[in-house]
Amino acid sequence: MPEEPGLILEFPLEHYRFEIAGEASSKIKQVVRQLGVNAQTARRISVCAYEAELNAIIHAYGGFMRVRVLPDRTELEVTDAGPGIPDIEAAMREGFSTAPDNIREMGFGAGMGLPNMARSADEFEIRSSPENGTWIRMLVRH
Amino acid sequence: MKLFEIQQLLGASQIWGQHCLDREVATACGADLMSDVLAFTKDGALLLTGLTNPQVIRTADVGGLTAIVFVRGKTPSPEAAEMAKSLDIPLFSTPCTLFEACGILFSQGLKPCPPREGNSVDA
Ligand SMILES: Nc1ncnc2c1ncn2[C@@H]1O[C@H](COP(=O)(O)OP(=O)(O)OP(=O)(O)O)[C@@H](O)[C@H]1O
Ligand SMILES: [Mg+2]
Numbered sequence: 001m002p003e004e005p006g007l008i009l010e011f012p013l014e015h016y017r018f019e020i021a022g023e024a025s026s027k028i029k030q031v032v033r034q035l036g037v038n039a040q041t042a043r044r045i046s047v048c049a050y051e052a053e054l055n056a057i058i059h060a061y062g063g064f065m066r067v068r069v070l071p072d073r074t075e076l077e078v079t080d081a082g083p084g085i086p087d088i089e090a091a092m093r094e095g096f097s098t099a100p101d102n103i104r105e106m107g108f109g110a111g112m113g114l115p116n117m118a119r120s121a122d123e124f125e126i127r128s129s130p131e132n133g134t135w136i137r138m139l140v141r142h
Numbered sequence: 143m144k145l146f147e148i149q150q151l152l153g154a155s156q157i158w159g160q161h162c163l164d165r166e167v168a169t170a171c172g173a174d175l176m177s178d179v180l181a182f183t184k185d186g187a188l189l190l191t192g193l194t195n196p197q198v199i200r201t202a203d204v205g206g207l208t209a210i211v212f213v214r215g216k217t218p219s220p221e222a223a224e225m226a227k228s229l230d231i232p233l234f235s236t237p238c239t240l241f242e243a244c245g246i247l248f249s250q251g252l253k254p255c256p257p258r259e260g261n262s263v264d265a
Contacts, residue, residue, distance in 0.1 A: 019221070022200035026229065029204065039185055043206045047180050050204045094181075104175075107193045107201070112177035119181075 006070040007031070013053055013080070015062040018106065025050035028067055032074060037142050044120040045074045048138045051113035052078040058103055059083075060134060073122075076138045085128040092118065092126075143167055143252050145209055145232060148188065151246050152236035154211060158223055159232025167208045169255045172244040176201040183207060183255045190243050194218040199225040207231070213240045 009031065011024035029046035037045070049065065056063030060082020068075045085091045092114050099109030118124045121138035128134040146163040149156060156163075170188040173179045176197055179189060185206035191198055194216050202210055209232040212218065217235050218226070226233050236243055248254070 018195075018197065021197065022204065026200065026203050039206060043185055043204070046204045050180070050200070051177065106195055107174060107176040107191075107197050110175035110177040110181075112175070112181045116177055116181050 004070060006068045007035070009067040009069070011053075011065045011067075013056040013063045013065055013078075015057060015060075017057060017062075021054055021057050022050055024053055024065055028074075032069055035069060037074075041140060041142050045076070045140045047120045048076055048117050048140060051117045052076065052136055052138070054108060055113055055134075056080045056082070058099065058108060063133070071142070073139055073141045076121075076136075076140075078136045079133065081133040084130040084133055085126075086130075088126060088128055143247070143250070145234075147250075148209075148211070148247065148252075149234055151250055152211060152234070152238055152243050154234040154236035157212075157217060157233040157235055158226055159209070159230075162209065162230075162232040165208055165232070167252070169253045170244070170247055171255050172240050174240075179207075180205050187255055188247075188252070190240055190247075192216060192240055194222060196222045196225050198222065199229060199231060202226075202231050203229045209234065211236055211243060213238055213243050 025046045028049050029042050032042045032045055060080035063080025066077045090096050094115045095111040097109045097111035103109050122141045123139035125137045145165050167188040171183045172190040174193050179201050183205050186208050188209055189207050190211045192213050199222050211234045215237045
């Protein structure tokens with residue numbers, strides 16, 4: 001079956017590149033706003049992207065984000081080949097973080113990233129293993 | 143509350159954004175953890191923070207925040223200030239501590255960010 005048409009944006013995410021961390025998310029927000037998505041929904045899309053982007057950059061030696069903007073929804077897929085999340089249920093809890101002190105000093109490590117994604121997205125799926133890293137798919141309806 | 147009133151109340155200097163002083167904020171959030179900011183603010187809020195790195199600016203953009211006030215006289219790195227310009231986010235610096243700055247604005251009627259909305263994650 002042919003894929004539905006949509007605008008595709010792809011971003012490589014590099015380990016510890018904090019100078020450019022979040023650029024992808026700003027870009028995505030700008031694009032969906034230009035396509036007529038309202039401010040609140042654009043914010044939700046951009047929060048999903050940002051938290052996933054930073055987790056890949058901080059916890060997983062980098063990764064890849066693919067975003068598809070359709071007329072009625074935006075889909076985000078973020079993959080990495082990092083160490084995986086041993087206990088997803090624990091990681092999903094507000095306040096759970098393994099971020100080291102140097103990362104906390106930069107303003108990360110509240111343990112709110114995954115909960116923020118789950119709350120901001122209409123659909124949120126996560127899979128993770130030490131062999132395959134982490135895969136997250138999010139969908140935000142416009 | 144308009145940004146110029148906030149600037150006056152906090153005795154703050156403006157780092158960037160002279161043309162934005164008429165912008166209005168209804169709510170504010172004081173935090174040093176960026177995901178907390180995204181969890182607890184809504185579009186249009188003011189951020190008060192002691193962090194000055196570029197991630198603060200990025201977080202403000204992602205969260206749709208109106209402006210940032212750096213506390214304890216801090217000023218952002220040149221990269222952070224540049225980013226704020228390109229993203230049109232006005233920046234201020236106040237000699238107040240985070241506690242004082244939040245207290246002053248709260249006592250003058252600026253509201254905390256309302257309870258969170260969206261899907262709950264009480265799983
Ligand atoms: N892509 C990933 N690869 C490996 N571990 C991850 C990944 N994403 C999250 N984790 C683990 O899950 C924990 C919780 O993630 P979450 O994003 O909620 O919080 P955080 O990144 O620690 O802090 P914050 O997002 O609030 O800055 C992380 O501390 C880390 O241990
Ligand atoms: Mg995180």
